[in-house]
Amino acid sequence: MDEIVITGISGRLPESNNLEEFWENLINGVDMVTEDNRRWTPGLHGLPKRNGKLKDISHFDAVFFGVHPKQANTMDPQLRLMLEIAYEAIVDGGLNPATLRGSKTGVYIGVSGSEAGEAFSRDPEELLGYSMTGCQRAMLANRLSYFFDFCVMYYVK
Structure with a gap:
C-alpha cells in the first residue's frame, strides 16, 4: 500500500x-x-x-456540503469554515475531492473554544437540537469525514 x-x-x-x-x-x-x-x-x-x-462568516453553501438549512443556521462558524477550507486545500493539493471517497484518510483537527454553542442555546424556548451537534468541537472531524466519505480514524484536540 x-x-x-x-x-x-x-x-x-x-x-x-x-x-x-x-x-x-x-x-x-x-x-x-x-x-x-x-x-x-x-x-x-x-x-x-x-x-x-x-x-x-455568514455565507455558507449548505446544500453543497449536505447540511440541512436549519442546522447550517445554528452551526458553529468554525465548522462551516472548516468544511470550506478543507475542500479548498484538497483542490489546492491537486486532487478532485470526489476521488477520495471511501479512502482511508486520516482527519486531525486542532480547534479552539467557541462561544457559538452558548449563543445558540441561551434561550431554552429557541433551542434546536441542530445546535447541539453543530456546535460540538468533537463533531468537526466527524462532519469532515462524513462529507468526504472518508474511512478514517480521526482526532480532535
Whole structure:
C-alpha cells in the first residue's frame, strides 16, 4: 500500500478571504487589525477594541456540503469554515475531492473554544437540537469525514 500526503493549503485570515488576499494585504501594508462592530462591540467584556476579524462568516453553501438549512443556521462558524477550507486545500493539493471517497484518510483537527454553542442555546424556548451537534468541537472531524466519505480514524484536540 502506498502512503500519500495531500499538501494543499487554504485559509481565512483577518480581512482576507484566502491566503493570496492575506499575502497581498501584508505586502501592501494593510492594517488587518480593526476597530469596528462586525462581530462584537469594541471593548465588550474587556476585549481589546482593535482585533483581527474575518471579513464575512455568514455565507455558507449548505446544500453543497449536505447540511440541512436549519442546522447550517445554528452551526458553529468554525465548522462551516472548516468544511470550506478543507475542500479548498484538497483542490489546492491537486486532487478532485470526489476521488477520495471511501479512502482511508486520516482527519486531525486542532480547534479552539467557541462561544457559538452558548449563543445558540441561551434561550431554552429557541433551542434546536441542530445546535447541539453543530456546535460540538468533537463533531468537526466527524462532519469532515462524513462529507468526504472518508474511512478514517480521526482526532480532535
